Amino acid sequence: MTASDRETGNPFAGLPWQDEPMLARLHERLEAQAQQEGILDVAYRTIDTPVGALLLAATDQGLMRVAYEVQDHEAVLQQLADKVSPRILQAPTRLEKAARQFEEYFSGRRTRFELELDWRLSKGFRREVLVHLPDIAYGHTESYAEVASASGSPKAVRAVGTACATNPLPVVVPCHRVVRSDGTEGGYVGGQGVKHTLLTLERAA
Amino acid sequence: MQPFEQIVHDYGPMVLRVCRAVVGPQDAEDAWSETFLSAMTAYPGLDPDAHVEAWLVTIAHRKAIDIARANARRPVAVDDIPERPGNSDRPESWDGDLWAALKALPKRQLQAVAYHYLAGLPYKEIAALTGGSTDAARRAAADGIKTLRTTYPRDGTEEKGAAR
Structure with missing residues (x-):
């Protein structure tokens, strides 16, 4: 509302402008x-x-x-x-x-998500990798190399890392259960601290 | 193209004001709902350079015409529904006196007032919507406001009082 509106007498000036x-x-x-x-x-x-x-x-x-x-x-x-x-x-x-x-x-009361998933945001090899991840049981981890082997491309360790980094469905598709071969946790889409929190939660339950 | 949620958030309040002024408190919610349902259906095909306010007001304008026609066909017109008793909560309300004053305006004036003062559309776009020239739309809005100042004379009292 402009000043000129007020001068001409805008009849709506006193009304609530938002009605939440x-x-x-x-x-x-x-x-x-x-x-x-x-x-x-x-x-x-x-x-x-x-x-x-x-x-x-x-x-x-x-x-x-x-x-x-x-x-x-x-x-x-x-x-x-x-x-x-x-x-x-x-x-x-x-x-x-x-x-x-x-x-x-x-809250530690669920170890597996039972939801319909729409995979359309993930394609090709990345999708093959991600589809396999729910097979890694709750509370367990696999290395990037192991996931690469399970996906049928043992040399594609780096590509597994990329698949995890671009996972459109983190937590549900548990890329946090994929860790480095030396036992350290490695990177995560939600940040390393979040990966640690999820792995700790799953070990505790 | 923005998520439609953003459109609802940014323009929902404006469309509600326009609906309340043009179809009145009884039908405003239906008019709003039908406007946004239509808009959402057509949204993916909207020209990215389109003026979203004008697009939404155009849809609301058509829905208001549909609602007015449907009401005219109904045996009990909205006019015959008695005002709720004790509804004297102006000036903070859209009901009662303001709607009575708006409803009494010629249709062109009501539209010009609502689309300019509540939707913020320039007169050129209002003319495109309601027909006639830009000047005619400007005159209709001015005449409408002039009438409202006598039939609903709440505004200006504070400002004039303060100026004295």
């Missing part, structure tokens, strides 16, 4: 209607965990993306808009089951 409760209600209604009409291509929510806020995003095929705060949630959503579809809404309903399983995992 109604907008929240309208947003919920939009989520439900978009889902029903089949135009909610990507639904997301964030959850609080001991390793910070996690962004969870799902298509109607399943969970597609998990991202740590250090990966910049806004940037990740923009990538999803570019690569998958801009029809993205914050719509927690589609992610209720996933959110519950994360909560159980972080």
Whole structure:
């Protein structure tokens, strides 16, 4: 609103400019209607965990993306808009089951995620590597070299590292269970401290 | 192209204000919902250089026309629904007196006032939407505001009081 509006007597000047409760209600209604009409291509929510806020995003095929705060949630959503579809809404309903399983995992009550996964953000050899990772049992680790052998390319140790570093579904696809041959933990998408926290959690449970 | 969530966040409040002014408190929520559902459906095909406010107001404008037509066909028009008693909470409310004053305006004036003062659209874009010339849209908004100052004379009292 400009000064000239006020001079001409804008009749709306005294009205509330934002109506948060109604907008929240309208947003919920939009989520439900978009889902029903089949135009909610990507639904997301964030959850609080001991390793910070996690962004969870799902298509109607399943969970597609998990991202740590250090990966910049806004940037990740923009990538999803570019690569998958801009029809993205914050719509927690589609992610209720996933959110519950994360909560159980972080409280040590869940050792395996049972979720539909949408693998579309991972291709080729990287995807082959990642698909194998849930076979590494909870509380156990494998070296990058062992994972390379299991993926049928024993020499592709570096490529396994790249696959882990670009894992679109960390925690659920447990790239944190892949460590260096010398026993040290190695790098991690969420940062080394987070990898250590996850491995410690799994050893304790 | 931004995630649609960003569009809802950035423009949802503006569209709600426009809907409240143009279709009234009874139908504003339906108009908002239908506007954003349509917008989301069409969003991937939107020209990246498009003026998003004008695009959304255009959709809201069409939804408002649909709602007005549907109401006209209904046996009980919105006009016949009695105002809630004791609804005298102006000036902080969209209900009651303001809506009564807006509803009394000629349609062109109401649209010009809402799209300029609540959506912030320039008169040129309003003219493209409602037909007629840019000058006609500017006059319609000015006439509408002039009428509102007499039929809903709350604004200006503080400013004028302070100036005295």
